[in-house]
Amino acid sequence: MAVKYTKSYLDKLENLFASSEYILRYEKGNFKSGYCILKDNKIVIINKYYTLEGKVNTLVDIIKELGFKPNEFTDKKNQDFLGELQQTVLKL
Template sequence: MPIKYTKNFLDKLENIFASSDYHLRYEKGNFKSGFCILKETKIVIINKYFTLEGKINALLDILKMLDFNPQSFKDQKQQDFLIELKQTELKL
């Protein structure tokens, strides 16, 4: 699946996190994006100043690290989207 650097593609990625146990936040600052567990709250933080391409690449990297199970999502479209993403290699 080719990665499309569009707002619609970013929305799909954000919906994956919205359906998971992780809270997605955009924060401003001079840092790289990442995820953490803080007092048993799972948080993904993306740099607010990243470009659209940077936000998408950061979310894709985090998705690959977290290795979500597609069957844990109720929505079939999200399951299919996650399966397609797992088959995608990110080339920089």
């Protein structure tokens, strides 16, 4: 599956976080990597000034880093999307 840099694709990624135990927030800040993960509080903060492409790439990286598993989600759409996403390789 190829990564699409559209608003609807970003919405699907955000829905994964909404269905998980992590809270996704967009905040301003000088993050060196563009994001900050507070694992103890289960909060993910993304630089709100990132472009759409930057936000999508960052969320895909974070999802892979956090190790989301399709069986952790109750919604079939989220399970299928995450399954496809896990087969995706970002080429920067």
